[in-house]
Amino acid sequence: MTDDDLLRYSRHILLDEIGVEGQERISRSHALVIGAGGLGSPVALYLGTAGVGTITLVDHDAVDLTNLQRQIAHTLARVGEPKANSAREAVAAINPNVQVRALVQRADAALLDELVPRADVVIDCCDNFATRHLVNAACVRHRRPLVSGAAIRFDGQICVFDPRDDASACYACVFPPTDDFEETRCAVMGVFAPLVGIVGTMQAAEALKIVAGAGTPMTGRLQMLDARGMEWTEVRVARDAGCPVCSRR
Numbered sequence: 001m002t003d004d005d006l007l008r009y010s011r012h013i014l015l016d017e018i019g020v021e022g023q024e025r026i027s028r029s030h031a032l033v034i035g036a037g038g039l040g041s042p043v044a045l046y047l048g049t050a051g052v053g054t055i056t057l058v059d060h061d062a063v064d065l066t067n068l069q070r071q072i073a074h075t076l077a078r079v080g081e082p083k084a085n086s087a088r089e090a091v092a093a094i095n096p097n098v099q100v101r102a103l104v105q106r107a108d109a110a111l112l113d114e115l116v117p118r119a120d121v122v123i124d125c126c127d128n129f130a131t132r133h134l135v136n137a138a139c140v141r142h143r144r145p146l147v148s149g150a151a152i153r154f155d156g157q158i159c160v161f162d163p164r165d166d167a168s169a170c171y172a173c174v175f176p177p178t179d180d181f182e183e184t185r186c187a188v189m190g191v192f193a194p195l196v197g198i199v200g201t202m203q204a205a206e207a208l209k210i211v212a213g214a215g216t217p218m219t220g221r222l223q224m225l226d227a228r229g230m231e232w233t234e235v236r237v238a239r240d241a242g243c244p245v246c247s248r249r
Contacts, residue, residue: 001027008095009051015214022212023051029211030054032115034107034135035125036083037061038196039149039203041073041090043123046204048091048098052211055091056101056115059084070193107131112138121207124148125200129175133245136171139163140246145210145217146171149203154192156199156225159237160206160217163246166239168219173240195227 001009001024012018012026031052033040036059047055061083063074073090074083084102091100105111107126116122116138124135124146132148139146145162148171162168202223209215222235241247 005051005097012050017214018212022214026208026212027051027053029120030056030118031207031211032056032058032119032122033125034058034123034131035127036073036087036102037067037125037127038070038191039125039151039200040083040123041071041087042197042200043125043204043207044073044087044091044100045094046201047207048095048100050204050208051095052098052208054099054101056103056119057084057087058103058105058107058111058115059087060104060106070191070196072197107134109134109138113141116144117142119144121210122146123203123207124171125203132171132175133177136161137245140170145219147203147206147210149199151195151199152191153189154195154227156195156227157222158199158202158206158218159222160210160219162217162219165219169237169239170243170246172245173243174222174237177244192227195225198225198227 009023012023013020029052031047033043036057044057063079063081063083063086065079067074073087078086082104084104088100088102091098112134122139122144124132140163143163147160149158161170206217209217220237222237224233
């Protein structure tokens, strides 16, 4: 660790739970972020500021004017650019020492099977049910911890699923893929701008705790936020022995 690193990350190093060793683990880690929009923006920025060594951003979409209400990694000057590239520029402006790989493509099963085994932690910041299940299945197959978040209207949720822990549920245990799920999109339903910041920042915190070995990740705890009254509800989630995704792991 260089003198500049010691200065840049000094507030982490001062924490007993992180220290120099924990910061070095962060700097050696590789985070895979699926989605560079509302949730992915604060995730990418905080992982970058914290010095995560390698960040892979996957997003097929381009920056639109309507995104700027909440997607803080993007700017008016980058409207029309791929979101993954825009977020990479935002991270580089804060911490050029972080290696950010931007992939402008959909996170399909084949791509996830290529990327997930290389990551130390996967952060799901996508905005649709189908991709969440693809990400979860890949994390189960390759035994990688998954930090899952979602936000719509005034409602947010976050949970950590860790296939390395035999007792941990997976996303499909809680939200079965066979359920008749009606997709809701912020383009139709709206989203309270700071909500994605709250959930995304918590996702970044959980990911950093996992790679640093600091604190206790919220594995098996589904936290749901009603931002109308800023009320949190927590539900303990258990592994489903009959889950079609993780029951044979």
